[in-house]
Structures are given as C-alpha cells and as structure tokens.
Amino acid sequence: MKTVTIDPIIQDEARKLELVQVSTRVLQDVLGASAPLVDASWNQINDQRGRPLLKLEIRDFTGSAEATFTPDELKDDLHLRDRLRWLWGDLLQDRSKKQMEKLKQTVQQLEGD
Numbered sequence: 001m002k003t004v005t006i007d008p009i010i011q012d013e014a015r016k017l018e019l020v021q022v023s024t025r026v027l028q029d030v031l032g033a034s035a036p037l038v039d040a041s042w043n044q045i046n047d048q049r050g051r052p053l054l055k056l057e058i059r060d061f062t063g064s065a066e067a068t069f070t071p072d073e074l075k076d077d078l079h080l081r082d083r084l085r086w087l088w089g090d091l092l093q094d095r096s097k098k099q100m101e102k103l104k105q106t107v108q109q110l111e112g113d
Contacts, residue, residue: 001028001035007043010054016044019074020054023084026077027058030084037061038091058091062098065090 004024010016020042028035039059044052045068054074057066067087074080 001031001038001040003039005039005041007041009044010042016052016054016071019071023056023069023074023080026080027056027084030081030088034060056087058087060091060095062095063091065094 001024006017006020010020024040024042027040031038037060041057041059043055043057045055047053051070053068053070055066055068057064065087067083069080069083073083
C-alpha cells in the first residue's frame with residue numbers, strides 16, 4: 001500500500017486497531033499488484049444511533065471510493081473480502097469512466113482539427 005492512515009480514535013482501541021490492521025492486509029491482497037498505487041484511510045464515524053462504524057476510503061491517481069463497516073463485518077473474512085472487492089471495483093469503475101471521458105475529448109479534438 002502506498003500509505004495507510006488510521007484515525008487516532010481507532011488507534012486508541014486495541015480491538016478495533018487490530019481489526020483495521022488485519023483488514024488492511026486483506027485489502028492489500030485484494031488489490032494485488034495495484035496495492036503500491038493506492039492510499040487507504042480508516043476513520044471512525046457513528047451511525048444515526050451513535051454506534052461506531054469504520055469508514056475505509058481508498059484513493060489512487062484517478063479518484064476514490066469509500067465504504068463503511070461495522071466492527072463485526074471486519075471479523076468475517078469472506079464477507080470482508082467480498083466488500084473490499086466491491087470497493088476496489090467501484091474505484092476501478094470511476095477510473096475507467098474518467099479515462100473514457102478523456103479519450104472522448106481527445107477523439108473530438110482530433111476530429112475537429
């Protein structure tokens with residue numbers, strides 16, 4: 001991973017910090033060869049009832065994607081892997097959309113010349 005930032009609130013709770021660290025290793029596995037291009041940030045937020053959620057944002061040179069997890073979701077390896085694959089897919093979809101827009105602009109410029 002290029003960089004990983006963990007909210008100090010998470011760092012102060014050993015149980016949550018361990019879940020985030022393990023989940024980050026799973027994320028690296030999901031990202032594969034692209035991991036060195038991706039930054040990750042973990043933050044704690046609260047839902048409408050005040051329950052803690054862990055928000056993961058991943059970013060690369062083209063954009064970002066984010067997802068929220070309950071602490072229990074981070075304990076379920078299969079579920080976690082699926083959610084992280086979806087998150088990575090969201091970022092790749094955003095990247096593809098931006099690259100297609102750039103390609104369209106280039107084609108329009110070439111056709112206009």
